Amino acid sequence: MNTKLKLTRGGFAWGDTSCNYHTGTWRVQRPQHEYRAAPCHASCPAGEDPQAYIALLDSGKPQQAWEELVSINPLPAITGRVCPHPCETGCNRGDYDQPLAIHSIERYLGDLAIEHDWAYPVTAPPADAPHIAVLGAGPAGLSAAWHCLRNGLQVTVFDEEAEAGGTLFTIPNYRLPDDVVRAETRRLLKAGINFTADFKLGREMNLDELQRRYAAVFLAPGVMKSSEWSIDGVTPRDLHQGLHLLKEWGDVGALPPMKTAVVIGGGNTAIDIARLLVRNGVDTHIIIHSSMPDPAHPLADDMRAMPREINQALEEGVKILNHHGIKRLLLRGEKVTGIEIIRMRKLPDDNGKLHRIAFDGTESILHVDQVIPAIGQIVDQQGMEDLVHGEHHIKVDAWGQVAGSENVFAGGDAIDGNGGTVTEAVGNGRMTAQAIAMKLKQQGLPVIEPPVVVHYENLNTEYFEPAPRAEQAVLPVAERVGETEIEAGLSVQQVEKETRRCFSCGSCLSCDNCWTLCPDNAVLKSKKMAADGSYYVFDYDYCKGCGLCAMECPTGYILMVEDI
């Protein structure tokens, strides 16, 4: 007891004096802010952090939001249109009402940047910076180039075509208008990427020479060659591959004459060509042994095409024969007149591995005058035979480094195990550029650890309320003619509402919950962001460690840790 303490008459006390007593000494656990990845972030093949850019957009900073977005993916206007958005599948909001329309927001930001011609945020590399060669101006190449630039490297992109874009131009205009591709890629190149057109490896230059001239080479040639296709060795004379037809349509705007067709395959290329055929008056079937996608029960053998695209294709009149396979071709001479199809399914064996099983007695005949395979493409080996070794794809490690080659990297559709999406290609490009930068700095490449993800159970959803998801306006089927883009972007008002739906999983929402609910006033609010990325500071002088803030944090951003 302090003997010098002067007491007050009648036992009154001056206000605020309890602050002299630090209740923090009572604590055995302490709250701390801990950023954890939102599932949208963790599930994005490109590595985007939608939670982060949606937060900025929600805060009324659209340009900063776009800059945050393109710091990962430089092609948001494109991916916002064509990505199958696994981010939305992962979105925790899906467990509450409906997932956030992340792809629509991504597209909105991409379009907004084009509209305002926002400059890509990067500083020019020094003149003596290492120079990187990127082969292929598709999404993987452009992404790699962009990230090399961001890593302070000089970069030149080489492409066979006259303009950058690569495989993006094979996506029909009604899904991805060429104008959008051009607008985004040209703006990106303007950020400081050198572009050399009409360059074919093995024709203008060999790989060896590239390797000699450049500090590193990134190969992103895509898969422009179609896989061989036959039924029991039989191939029709006038066989057209799906990708080939799409490219031809993009280049010349014409298709071979046909009345009925069957497209073989369940990927986006199959859907694209089927929809193109329907638009041109062709009675079109897709035949696929996989299942139709069902978001409720995702199966390993679902069609790979995006559900949205499949639905639109069905709306437009494409007929899909799922769980079917082709048993033989009906030919008149070498020309197709039809196919014999049979019901089949992929079923798991005792080890859980899927096998295709055909069911005898279910055969039937489908009369068509074109059979169009769209079952996948392979890499064109020209100029890099030594790397590919006769395989269909290039083999790389997790960082994109080609096995056995010190300064050659690869990414995009051309590498082995790639899912074939634009977004995945962008992700490969980014990772590889990072690896190149580290390699050039003599840094070792770390093992890639999966991020710690915030799950739905980690959230406190009592602080949210149901709100319908923003849907992009879709043209009615009758108006879907020619090349007109089917889906419109979200309006500003829609975006405002949609961003507000974001749970901000694993990041501070600056909602004031902790500040408001702490019974001990031990959470302080700050105008400036604190070092840990929040706008709140725990006052450990007074925090008793009750854990109420952690329990009531809506985003799972506060964790209680032992503190003895």
Added chain:
Amino acid sequence: MIEVRIHGRGGQGNVVAAYLLATAAFTEGWYAQAFPAFGAERRGAPVIAFARLNNKIIRRRCQIVSPDFLIIQDEALLHIPGIINGLKPGGRILLNSVRSSEAFADTLDARVVTLPATQMAKEYLGRPVPNTALLSAFLNLTGLLPQAALEHALEQRFQDKVLEKNLALIEAAAKKVEHNQWQEVANA
């Protein structure tokens, strides 16, 4: 010192009578004291009040056991045993009754004077409150205080019509008794 004990019933203005008497005396330069025989008074229950008049300060606070005068506001109170106990030898009783003083000569002998105070109050005030009429008669009988002193005391307590009616009442009541009939006792 003159001590007066007033007997009445709740609602007859018993304490007021004592207060009026003391107040009237005070205005004439007396030292006076008045107080009730403190009770949980209910309407109709017998009650007692006291008044002391003196030419010097009164410090005692005990009840009046041997009064010089009794004022009895209600003839029926005579049925209460001991009601006139303690009256000093030669003490006098003013009794509210429609009967003549002689009617009580047997029981109360010559000490009693009656006044039909309730009847008069009904007539003048419209209410059966005998206290002021009795006080007026008491003052006239004893000659202790001029009538004006009572008028003055009434003016402190009542206003307007009630005051006017009371003033008329006391004037009439005074005339009903013989002036200074009890002067001797009062000056004793």
Added chain:
Amino acid sequence: MNTEKNSAISIEQLRRNQPRFEGIKSGHRACLGCGQALAARLVTEAAGPDVVVANATGCLEIFTTPWPESAWHIPWMHSVFENAGAIASGMEAALKAQGKSTKVLAFGGDGGTFDIGFQAISGMLERGHNVLYVCFDNEAYMNTGIQRSSSTPHAAMTTTSPPGSERMGKRHLKKDILTIVAAHHIPYAATTSIAYPSDIRKKVRRAMDIEGPTFIHIHCPCPLGWGHDGANSIKVARLAVQTGLFPVIELERTELIGSMPIRHPKPVVEYLKMQQRFRHLFTTKDARAREELEHIQALADHNIKHFNLQGDTMDALDSDGADTVRRGGMRWA
């Protein structure tokens, strides 16, 4: 992620510059996760600095004023257990006599309000003193170690309503204090809960604007007395509302003028099973426990019907009361 960071924020500076009025400061001795401490701060925050407080005896008084220290940032006094209503009346009369507009607040727990202090409150309300009376209801005498009060809910276990072979906790019902208070024909009486801070502040501000006696009844879980982890105080309070056991309503001159709608009523079991004070309802193996659970469910159902609590699925009113968070925290304003 925003890169505008400031690693050198001084705690002392921050404490001084919090963008809100705090009528109660840190350093008070409330239990971990105390609902009452939170509620009192929220009330004082909304009421602002121009107030004086009369506080009945109870936890709030004890934990805020360990002489010679005090956690109060507003003029405050405590007299005894049962006179907060009268102390407040006197303060109000004095301030009126002095021509001051300072508002008088009276704080009491459920014991000091429902039971021992009830008479003084009734007098205060009847005489129309311009006082906002706030009852911090934690449903038992927690300060003395958890004895039942007339606010203790049916079947709850306290040290004076223990379950046993002949009893299943408190035999009687929770007193409907709000209706009783409103029957004084006062302009405003409302219930609210610490699970809904915006609702508390909104109601306090409304009461502050009213000239005359007003009453706000705040449901404040007590981790010690209810037997839940302090971290769950808000959760428990929220469940009390979501089950219908604690209706959040507003009365003006006895008329029901508003209620916080419940979108999807939760079964009372969800609320009860979180609390040790209802443990016997889940561990007792005979029919009595089942009957009591059904009884409590029936009480909740009755409340929902009686106070018209069932909201529509996407009722716009829900946002108003439900403390939906927004980035930047503006909903708390």
Added chain:
Amino acid sequence: MLKALEGSQAIAQAVASCRPQVVAAYPITPQTHIVENIAKLVANGKMHCEMVSVESEFSAASVVLGAACAGSRTYTASASQGILLMAEVLYNIAGMRIPMVMTCANRAVSAPISIWNDQQDSMAVRDAGWIQLYCADNQDAVDTTIQAYRIAERTELPVMVCVDGFTLTHTLEPIDIPEQAMVDQFLPAFNFKRALNPAQPTSMGTLVSPDFFPEARYSHHQALLHAADEIVAADADWAKISGRASGGLLSIDGPDDAKIGILTLGSVYGTLVEAREEYPDLPATKIINLRAFRPFPVAALCEACQGLTDLIVLERALSPGYGGIVAPEVQASLTSVHAATRVHSFAVGLGGRDIPLEIYRKLHRRIQLEEPAPFTIIDVELERLPVEDYGVE
């Protein structure tokens, strides 16, 4: 100017002249006339205050406590059961050192229920920590009420002005009500430094731990002891203005060389003084009026009892199972200086029993005994008691 006034009316006017800002009271006989008179003054605009007609004495005390803490001069009055119902708050007020004045219209405490006068009520809260001043007559009640405010506000202690119920409150007699200007000259405007103020927040009525409680109690005790000086000073200063003194801590009437003394509290004093004149043949007797019971004026009492062989303490209340309440304190006070003085403890006038003049003679007869009589209730008529209780005395 002298006016014939009922005691309650005079007290009400005295209170009004002190300009309290908040008055709260609950009716109880014999206090009612005081509050009714205040209400009348307020209704006629002769007094400006917030009059709070509360629902209990408990709330009356609480209201004035709250009001005083909020910075207003206050007044309340009660009696008997009302004082007991207030008891908790009375302790509280004193412990918080809140200046205020209340009138206790002294009355017996139930059961058996009695509305009549004795002093059991104020004695029951003897230890609450209030200053207690007992009034001998209504003039004293008026003057003491006015002085009480100055004492309370200078010492930051509450003052209970004890006035015998009925005997004073309901007695009409000539009383001087001081001019307002005189009171204003004597009593400055209320300025309570510890009043609750949003500009400088303090917390009153805090929880005091064992670390500090003895200090708080000590300080309170000292404050009461020191209040004796303020009581004397207030009486002296008021005497300068009004020309009347109330005796300070106590007053003495009678010859200095008297061997016998009678000590009283309250209105029986005047009766005894006049009774002495009625019995001139009895031995010379000093009559001591103990005005201040709390603080207990030990020094003044010792001085007053100089040369006494017998001191009769007239109790107006008792502590059943022991006896008198005042006498033991008196005896203890005298022990060191006047050990030889025999202290007699007699209760009189319990529950309004009339205290006639002849009590004086009875008291004298009682002390003729060789040994001092034990505590006695003087006027008990034993033969009236039920058989089973007979012979208790």
